[in-house]
Amino acid sequence: MKVDGRHYRTIWSERDDRVQVIDQTRLPHAFEVLTLEDLEAAAQAIERMVVRGAPLIGATAAYGLALGLRRDASDDGLEGGYARLLRTRPTAVNLRWALDALRSTVAPLPVDERAEAAWQHAARLCDEDVELCRRIGEAGLPLFRAAAEAKSSGEPLRVLTHCNAGWLATVDWGTALAPIYMAHDAGIPVEVWVDETRPRNQGAALTAWELGRHGVPHKVIADNAGGHLMQQGLVDLCIVGTDRTTANGDVCNKIGTYLKALAAKANGVPFYVALPYPTIDWQVERGRDIPIEERSSREVTHIWGRDEEGRIREVQVTPDGSAAANPAFDVTPAELVTAFITDRGVCPANRAGLAGLYRQAEAGQ
Numbered sequence: 231m232k233v234d235g236r237h238y239r240t241i242w243s244e245r246d247d248r249v250q251v252i253d254q255t256r257l258p259h260a261f262e263v264l265t266l267e268d269l270e271a272a273a274q275a276i277e278r279m280v281v282r283g284a285p286l287i288g289a290t291a292a293y294g295l296a297l298g299l300r301r302d303a304s305d306d307g308l309e310g311g312y313a314r315l316l317r318t319r320p321t322a323v324n325l326r327w328a329l330d331a332l333r334s335t336v337a338p339l340p341v342d343e344r345a346e347a348a349w350q351h352a353a354r355l356c357d358e359d360v361e362l363c364r365r366i367g368e369a370g371l372p373l374f375r376a377a378a379e380a381k382s383s384g385e386p387l388r389v390l391t392h393c394n395a396g397w398l399a400t401v402d403w404g405t406a407l408a409p410i411y412m413a414h415d416a417g418i419p420v421e422v423w424v425d426e427t428r429p430r431n432q433g434a435a436l437t438a439w440e441l442g443r444h445g446v447p448h449k450v451i452a453d454n455a456g457g458h459l460m461q462q463g464l465v466d467l468c469i470v471g472t473d474r475t476t477a478n479g480d481v482c483n484k485i486g487t488y489l490k491a492l493a494a495k496a497n498g499v500p501f502y503v504a505l506p507y508p509t510i511d512w513q514v515e516r517g518r519d520i521p522i523e524e525r526s527s528r529e530v531t532h533i534w535g536r537d538e539e540g541r542i543r544e545v546q547v548t549p550d551g552s553a554a555a556n557p558a559f560d561v562t563p564a565e566l567v568t569a570f571i572t573d574r575g576v577c578p579a580n581r582a583g584l585a586g587l588y589r590q591a592e593a594g595q
């Protein structure tokens with residue numbers, strides 16, 4: 231998307247021995263680009279959430295493995311790089327999906343052809359991600375248009391979203407935010423309630439930044455305000471991303487998503503999940519079998535921001551000695567999801583819905 235008039239992806243390469251990424255730990259107060267020159271740098275960028283979001287984690291891991299093969303394309307180098315990247319973060323399935331796909335591409339090749347093949351594969355994966363997200367936007371647009379038309383004339387469509395599932399979470403466009411961008415660009419009046427999304431504030435820091443740059447009206451709210459706004463009739467629909475969706479439609483997403491889905495169900499508010507196919511885990515039946523990342527308690531006890539002098543700093547928000555727990559994701563059962571908005575259209579949040587879209591597509595129907 232555009233940043234001050236210039237188009238950016240979240241990850242790109244200007245030379246075939248390094249990649250550039252936007253350092254998301256510095257947003258919204260600084261826009262800084264980081265250059266990753268080897269596999270370990272890519273692994274640490276994922277672990278430190280310099281890059282984050284299921285699709286972008288997958289894209290970064292693909293380029294990271296390609297960087298690793300530039301230095302060691304042996305079977306040991308491939309397997310060692312795969313293992314290092316796989317253990318960076320446990321929940322988003324795109325990580326394993328991307329690593330498996332790249333390994334399948336290069337493993338059968340002669341060692342001296344692997345690095346270049348991996349590089350081309352990573353580039354294709356990024357291009358595909360952009361197209362998948364664009365299609366999610368197109369699939370969601372009719373839903374947004376119908377919801378807007380159902381309102382009294384001139385009133386904006388009020389959409390609540392949680393965390394960041396925008397272009398910063400993908401290579402471009404985003405998943406949950408893609409229909410919002412397309413509706414806005416189509417002249418549909420949309421206003422977004424942006425859950426701050428404690429503890430790392432991906433909503434307040436990243437979603438608000440993205441929407442602001444695209445000119446989409448929005449208000450940042452405390453995570454705990456969403457239920458109240460729904461009770462007041464001030465939310466027309468919710469749309470969120472996903473880090474892993476099971477074959478039966480359970481959705482693992484940023485911590486707090488489940489609470490929003492419960493409030494939406496209780497108040498008759500449609501709750502949509504934007505879902506690109508690499509985020510479907512066909513091997514897992516139930517959401518409770520998904521590994522939930524436990525991140526550092528410091529992310530709860532401390533918070534980052536900009537002080538009066540313009541310095542980006544971390545401050546402590548809890549008493550010395552208070553412990554903290556930090557589960558980074560939760561699972562929303564399929565029955566709380568109104569529908570999936572996918573790269574192949576809209577479907578019910580269940581096995582039949584997913585299989586109907588993807589099995590048919592697999593069979594070329």
Ligand SMILES: CSC[C@H]1O[C@H](OP(=O)(O)O)[C@H](O)[C@@H]1O
Pocket residue numbers: 282283284285392393394395396399400404405406432470471472473483484485558
């Ligand atoms: C389109 S995936 C976005 C997804 O990833 C976020 O998690 P994190 O920021 O920890 O990588 C969050 O769950 C978003 O919904």
